[in-house]
Amino acid sequence: MNAPFHHRDIRPALPDAIEAEQALLGALLVNADAYWRVAGFLKPQHFSDKLHGKLYETLGTLIAEGRAATPITVKPYLPADQLVGELTVFEYVVRLASEAVTVSGAYDYARGIVEMWARHQLMGVAQDLDALARTMPIDMTPEKIIASVADRLTQIAQEGNERAASTKYGVVLPKAVDKAAQDSGNAAARLPWFLPEIGEALGDIRRGNLIGLMSDSGGGKTSFSLQQCRFAAGRGFKSAFFSIEVTDEEAALQAAAQASRISLGRIDNFTLNTKEKSELEAEMTSSSDLPFYIVGFGECTLSDIRIKAEAMVKSHGLDLIIIDHAKMITLPNPKDMFAERINALYRGLKALAKSLNVAIVILIQRNDDWKQRWRAGSSLRPVMGDAYGGGAIKQSLDVWFSLYRPEPLYSELIPTMPPERAKEGEKTRRDVMVEKLAQCRGRAWVINHKRRRGEPGRSPEIMFDGEFTMFKSAGEELPPAFEGFEGF
Numbered sequence: 001m002n003a004p005f006h007h008r009d010i011r012p013a014l015p016d017a018i019e020a021e022q023a024l025l026g027a028l029l030v031n032a033d034a035y036w037r038v039a040g041f042l043k044p045q046h047f048s049d050k051l052h053g054k055l056y057e058t059l060g061t062l063i064a065e066g067r068a069a070t071p072i073t074v075k076p077y078l079p080a081d082q083l084v085g086e087l088t089v090f091e092y093v094v095r096l097a098s099e100a101v102t103v104s105g106a107y108d109y110a111r112g113i114v115e116m117w118a119r120h121q122l123m124g125v126a127q128d129l130d131a132l133a134r135t136m137p138i139d140m141t142p143e144k145i146i147a148s149v150a151d152r153l154t155q156i157a158q159e160g161n162e163r164a165a166s167t168k169y170g171v172v173l174p175k176a177v178d179k180a181a182q183d184s185g186n187a188a189a190r191l192p193w194f195l196p197e198i199g200e201a202l203g204d205i206r207r208g209n210l211i212g213l214m215s216d217s218g219g220g221k222t223s224f225s226l227q228q229c230r231f232a233a234g235r236g237f238k239s240a241f242f243s244i245e246v247t248d249e250e251a252a253l254q255a256a257a258q259a260s261r262i263s264l265g266r267i268d269n270f271t272l273n274t275k276e277k278s279e280l281e282a283e284m285t286s287s288s289d290l291p292f293y294i295v296g297f298g299e300c301t302l303s304d305i306r307i308k309a310e311a312m313v314k315s316h317g318l319d320l321i322i323i324d325h326a327k328m329i330t331l332p333n334p335k336d337m338f339a340e341r342i343n344a345l346y347r348g349l350k351a352l353a354k355s356l357n358v359a360i361v362i363l364i365q366r367n368d369d370w371k372q373r374w375r376a377g378s379s380l381r382p383v384m385g386d387a388y389g390g391g392a393i394k395q396s397l398d399v400w401f402s403l404y405r406p407e408p409l410y411s412e413l414i415p416t417m418p419p420e421r422a423k424e425g426e427k428t429r430r431d432v433m434v435e436k437l438a439q440c441r442g443r444a445w446v447i448n449h450k451r452r453r454g455e456p457g458r459s460p461e462i463m464f465d466g467e468f469t470m471f472k473s474a475g476e477e478l479p480p481a482f483e484g485f486e487g488f
């Protein structure tokens with residue numbers, strides 16, 4: 001006689017991608033660059049093993065901060081009392097690193113992990129669908145079940161899909177329209193620039209964006225940034241100026257000079273008349289509750305910046321951070337080539353802006369290559385290759401513009417020009433330069449190198465007032481001999 005039939009769960013064990021997870025983590029521990037191949041689509045929740053997901057998240061944070069990601073650096077963040085088989089978690093991580101076979105397979109391992117995650121999700125949907133179809137609740141209809149399952153299937157298909165173009169247009173469009181409508185009605189979604197000309201050329205400042213602002217040394221980056229922070233804070237946006245170059249007190253005095261239109265030189269020497277003193281006092285009163293923070297750093301790393309920014313976001317929230325300036329940040333990964341270290345810095349800043357949902361403006365010093373170009377007959381105008389770190393930084397920047405003030409450049413060049421005898425009826429090169437210097441006094445241009453949305457190439461003119469070290473809209477104060485931007 002046959003044995004009585006027992007109802008048993010005869011389903012095979014679920015497939016998993018544990019080996020791919022181990023191999024990927026090993027690859028990241030050996031070569032941090034592998035992270036950037038996968039970070040765009042692989043998320044910690046895709047790992048079937050929770051510990052693996054946590055390890056991936058921790059390694060990702062270290063790498064995004066430009067720190068080394070090795071078993072030693074990751075150890076302080078591992079659970080000390082957990083075991084994996086007979087190994088401590090630390091011993092397990094050491095083994096993952098030592099058994100890493102190849103780093104070139106990181107992308108394929110990551111795709112395998114996401115695929116396995118998607119299969120598990122599909123099984124979950126299938127079970128739910130089966131249950132719903134069998135015992136359909138009274139408020140459900142088959143159409144409603146189909147619609148809800150279709151939504152979940154679309155989500156699974158989109159998750160982990162790194163190519164935006166493969167999201168179905170018809171699916172993404174309603175969401176995009178909704179979001180745009182919400183954002184347009186929500187004044188808090190975007191931050192304005194302090195001058196309308198800048199907004200027209202660059203668009204508003206968006207959270208999660210990394211914006212590069214380049215100028216020559218002394219070109220006005222610090223002045224511009226303080227004005228922007230003070231302006232945004234005045235409209236309720238929480239703004240922070242991370243100053244690595246000037247002290248917090250110097251920055252505060254400069255911002256006060258701009259806001260109350262008092263000569264910065266007179267504030268510095270404290271030779272203020274009664275009216276100026278009372279204006280300064282008024283600024284002290286009106287600024288006491290402004291959400292404008294000045295953070296003075298000594299030499300610092302990307303990691304210092306991340307820690308400070310995260311703490312500020314947690315304690316009172318932040319909308320805008322301006323960092324003065326890129327060259328002052330110690331580059332990550334000392335063993336790598338300069339170009340890679342620069343890339344790691346800008347990528348880390350971009351990751352920080354995105355993860356904190358804060359707009360970050362990084363100030364970038366322009367190198368002196370323009371001098372050679374000028375000797376060869378070119379204009380003094382900045383180009384992307386003049387950036388500290390070169391034009392390749394463009395990849396990590398959402399918006400990139402230069403503040404171009406030719407005045408100090410002409411002032412620097414004129415005394416270096418060799419004497420020349422003018423031909424009959426012609427001006428010497430020096431005479432031409434002196435004329436141009438006179439014409440560009442107090443003038444500045446915002447040169448748009450990159451704008452993710454919109455046309456690059458617009459270069460509105462603004463003014464720089466050296467007395468208060470502040471920028472303002474170009475009004476009627478143009479000199480009569482104005483010849484247009486191309487002349488400079």
Ligand SMILES: Nc1ncnc2c1ncn2[C@@H]1O[C@H](COP(=O)(O)OP(=O)(O)OP(=O)(O)O)[C@@H](O)[C@H]1O
Pocket residue numbers: 215216217218219220221222223224245264265268365408466469
């Ligand atoms: N305390 C000050 N007193 C007088 N003028 C100042 C003061 N600080 C800055 N300036 C002037 O304002 C102009 C713009 O300086 P700012 O510091 O904003 O430029 P920057 O681009 O940040 O320069 P750097 O890259 O060297 O820091 C310069 O001509 C500078 O000489």
